[in-house]
Amino acid sequence: MQRRFISGAAALAASLLGAVAGQAQPQPVPPEVSVAQAGVARETSTTPAPRGLDGKPDLSGFWRPIRVPGKPGGNLGKDEPNFVLPFSEAGKRAHVYAQNHTVDPEAVCVLGGIPRHNGSGLAFEVLHTPGRLATLYNYNTHRFVTIDPNLKHPATLEPSYFGTGIAHWEGDTLVIETRGLRDSSKDKIWLDENGDPTSDQTTVVERWSRPNYHTLQLSMTVTDLKYYTRPFRFDRTWTRAEPGQGLGEYACNESNSAVENIGPGAGVIGPDGNRGFGYERKELPSTPPGPEAYENVLTNE
């Protein structure tokens, strides 16, 4: 564990150095360590999207999110006034509950769920076959979608973190509808990184397209009239990572004995719509801390 952690940190440091000083002497990019690296927009690329065996655009690939200046990351209200979602009264209560009672589910290695992952700042990977698609995430989790125009959601579904996703094509756009999600008022699930709530009534419609080889676009509508007064939109663009890069392995549960030391909630949400990293809004370090940062945690079991 220690050996892998150090080599990962060293590789990340190397890639950061490479970004600053390595232009003259390009180093091979470590294939799987830079999951937090942002994508560079290539929406004018003229390289066509590959097509699958069914002739439809193939969404497979390792995708890096494009960061938009002035827009918060991990907040599904990024396009709302003041970056705040239109809570209903029940939604306000569910929000307070999540902030005061729920440890960030991702921090305790619970499946992150939909739509939360679509707001993540981390790259994700898609494996797309004509009848079945999977989106795979950094914390070694995945979400499955069945592509079948004749398939409908049954009236009752067993609640799950990623819900039941059924997709069909509208031209070259893959439309995924997800129902049967868990509820923040009783389950370890958040709508986004900011601890906004999601309910068992939530329906998520994702419209995915790949206009060129390098670009993946999402137009998503979340409808949850239990916790929000109206449906809201969330649009985002990702860029294809360099060839040969892909997700690696992330052993989320190795330090699970530290779970009980983590407090609830997302922390303070600033006026910029971003989740706070402590009351003094400390910036995250540019490189991950070494094992010494965890000594107290690991010996405090």
Added chain:
Amino acid sequence: MSAAAVGALLATAGVTPAGAQTGKAAEAVILGQPYQGPKVATPRDAKGKPLLTGYWKLLHEDGKPDGNLGKDQPGFVLPLTPAGQAAAAANRKTVDPEARCLITGTPRLLTSVLPFEILQTPERLATFHQLSWHRWVWLDGRKREPDEDPRYLGNARGRWEGDTLVIESTGFHDSEDGNVWLDDNANPISGDAVLVERWSRPDFHHLNLELTYTDKRYYSRPITYRRSWVAGAPGEHLKEFSCEWNTPWVVKHLEPGPGAIGANGNRGFGPDNQLVPDLPLGAVSGNRGVGYWLYRTNKPKPSDLPKKPD
């Protein structure tokens, strides 16, 4: 997980939810049945290579243990070196990594009695397993990296030999770290291990694996292992499972080790000697659960959870 690593949480708690299935009913859902219909051709990709994509259910072999990489060995026992015997003894003193919701590695996942799913694309393939694990395989012709990170699932590179997909994996975690077993029976795996899987799909409905595991540190010779799966019915897929009862109680208070391994090569099985876990799998609440499904009498179970962890 092994046939014997069986979830009887609800049974032991005296709660039987609607839809719960045990014994033969669970077998009918989990295990594959021999395919009797007309032969259907292997699906192929744009380059003419077989597509392994599908939902695969095990063709269990009567009289053979699942979850034991020694299934095809004399007495179902692996040829441990002295170092391997010491590592196995150490594993028997650790709580099953799967019970701690750690990533279940290869080849352990490949010994499971449970169905799994494959998605294959031109450059990338993944096998998807219970407890929400997935294993990546690169198909882009890359070579082994000299400084690869150790992983539970190894670093897997696939290549085609005719219609056979050959996946070679290296760079594993070592059981000496206390977090990984070779199979459900707590056999050890070393950082020197080389796993070679040969996958073939001779027709639409069948998937075959020939596996060779070479680990000179813990085993005196390479180990071979064969298995076959049958395609699930149309519309049958892997379901979500969230392994999240990795509480301090689980980590600190579960019985270590796999339990007694019987003469049939199976891990500490219950009085029913059932082949498959009860359904829903390992349930604590719906599709959330714990990886500790061992059916053993007179041993603590998660259903015996104290009110509050100490």
